Amino acid sequence: MYNPQLDADGNLKHLLTIEGLPKRILNQILDTAETFVGVAERDIKKVPLLRGKTVCNIFFENSTRTRTTFEIAAKRLSADVINLNVGTSSQSKGETILDTVDNLIAMHADMFVVRHAQSGAAHFIAQHVPDNISVINAGDGRHAHPTQGLLDVFTIRRYKPDMHNLRVALVGDVLHSRVARSEIHALTTLGVPEVRVIAPKTLLPTGIEKMGVQVFHDLKAGLKDVDVIMMLRLQNERMSGAMLPSAQEYFKTFGLTQDKLKLAKADAIVMHPGPMNRGVEIDSSVADGSQSVILPQVTYGIAVRMAVMALLGGGQSAGAAAGGLLGSSSPSSLQAVGGGSMPAQGNNA
Amino acid sequence: MQLPNPETLLSDISAKILAQLANPELAENSALVGIHSGGVWLMQRILSQLKSAVPYGTLDAALYRDDYAQRGLKAEMQPSNIAFNVQDKHIILIDDIFYTGRTTRAAMNELFDYGRPASITLAVLINRGGAQLPIAPQIVGAEILLKPNQSLQLSQDTKGKLHLSLETDDLKASHV
Numbered sequence: 230m231y232n233p234q235l236d237a238d239g240n241l242k243h244l245l246t247i248e249g250l251p252k253r254i255l256n257q258i259l260d261t262a263e264t265f266v267g268v269a270e271r272d273i274k275k276v277p278l279l280r281g282k283t284v285c286n287i288f289f290e291n292s293t294r295t296r297t298t299f300e301i302a303a304k305r306l307s308a309d310v311i312n313l314n315v316g317t318s319s320q321s322k323g324e325t326i327l328d329t330v331d332n333l334i335a336m337h338a339d340m341f342v343v344r345h346a347q348s349g350a351a352h353f354i355a356q357h358v359p360d361n362i363s364v365i366n367a368g369d370g371r372h373a374h375p376t377q378g379l380l381d382v383f384t385i386r387r388y389k390p391d392m393h394n395l396r397v398a399l400v401g402d403v404l405h406s407r408v409a410r411s412e413i414h415a416l417t418t419l420g421v422p423e424v425r426v427i428a429p430k431t432l433l434p435t436g437i438e439k440m441g442v443q444v445f446h447d448l449k450a451g452l453k454d455v456d457v458i459m460m461l462r463l464q465n466e467r468m469s470g471a472m473l474p475s476a477q478e479y480f481k482t483f484g485l486t487q488d489k490l491k492l493a494k495a496d497a498i499v500m501h502p503g504p505m506n507r508g509v510e511i512d513s514s515v516a517d518g519s520q521s522v523i524l525p526q527v528t529y530g531i532a533v534r535m536a537v538m539a540l541l542g543g544g545q546s547a548g549a550a551a552g553g554l555l556g557s558s559s560p561s562s563l564q565a566v567g568g569g570s571m572p573a574q575g576n577n578a
Numbered sequence: 579m580q581l582p583n584p585e586t587l588l589s590d591i592s593a594k595i596l597a598q599l600a601n602p603e604l605a606e607n608s609a610l611v612g613i614h615s616g617g618v619w620l621m622q623r624i625l626s627q628l629k630s631a632v633p634y635g636t637l638d639a640a641l642y643r644d645d646y647a648q649r650g651l652k653a654e655m656q657p658s659n660i661a662f663n664v665q666d667k668h669i670i671l672i673d674d675i676f677y678t679g680r681t682t683r684a685a686m687n688e689l690f691d692y693g694r695p696a697s698i699t700l701a702v703l704i705n706r707g708g709a710q711l712p713i714a715p716q717i718v719g720a721e722i723l724l725k726p727n728q729s730l731q732l733s734q735d736t737k738g739k740l741h742l743s744l745e746t747d748d749l750k751a752s753h754v
Contacts, residue, residue: 240650257653260654260655261651261655263657264638264640264641264655264656264657264658266657267657267658267659268641271660271691271692272691272692272693273691273692275691276641276642276688276691277641277642277687278641278646539641539651540650540651543646543647543649543650543651544646544647544648544649544650544651
């Protein structure tokens, strides 16, 4: 089956969603990330892999943590980084997504990190860009947030190396959560035998059990004997209509407190993709407690994003790179004016 | 072609490294660094013969290679692990086969990101000729001139014994 994320040799070309990616690729990313954890612990936290490459963070939707960690990851790989908060720039003046992207291609960008409120935006851009450019989805609508899913399974693997013997619970607003979808795909692809989702009926998409998860509507029953608890943020900004009586009511029934945490295994870890709503989905004493690995998630997020960029940024044959210079969207007669970019063709003829 | 016994070559370079570490001026401040995978096997064998503790580490150097743009990352990377302070150390860098010098160049660049060593000495089991950079090993087990279409590999069996194997690719040019 054609997978736009893989090239003809089966190597990663774009990272758009974890759904449909083979286990081999997920393990390759996670193993590569181990190398980058060490880089971050050195005095000089930089390696020269992406020297001379330009990474564009195109954020059509606001984000601080994700954009910052992508920026740090790219800089630690020695890339030049451009951050575009499109929400506050050209798009508000009426420019289309593809015009924005075409302009960045004309500036010789090598990699795009895209966040957009519409599901499928990164996929749309990946179909449009020439061969030498890779696209990384940094969150599209309710669809996917693949690097978050990867950094979450990387964190789990670091604390609980035997993935084939784990019980993992996702708690909260699954309905609006692209993070939850990416986590579920990553966990099931890597062979985690039991993934539970725990949420009120109003915050679960219909048919979620078809993703291979067990559904619980009672937090206490769902947390029983789990190894990993992944809390999700209550996404008030995406809610329309009455899905919940109130935040206080939600905390009472679905908020993670010390008492409820005791139902999980004694060595269970607690995760949260951030930003946290303290006192809504998670109690402060749990968020700051000894079982919380929320801050290590952030640290590992940089290593995982470095691994994804390092795997995407290298290994282009000379032919593919030259083809990329010509671009797929522009007439070649216009390119010839540039001259400098196509000497090989001219001389060899 | 008759290949030398790698175990003999290892004893040879071990003796030279031990002699260098015996030099009181260097001994205090020396460290061993093995390049994955062959150099790490050799380093572990050399460490087992040392009477006193010497700081040591491992390098992969994949993140510093000059062929990343063409070939990408190799499939199985090993994390580098340099837990000692590189600053002002006399480092003996250990690799199995010395060929173009590009791996050594990458490894030296990586080492300098950990600190400024006092000196780096390169020790290899075999120098197969064909250096493309002004880099040469100082401690060498054997010199065997090979053609570009030949590939010499060091392997380690489950009992830890070292083996050499030579392959010739008839499709590749045998001369430059």
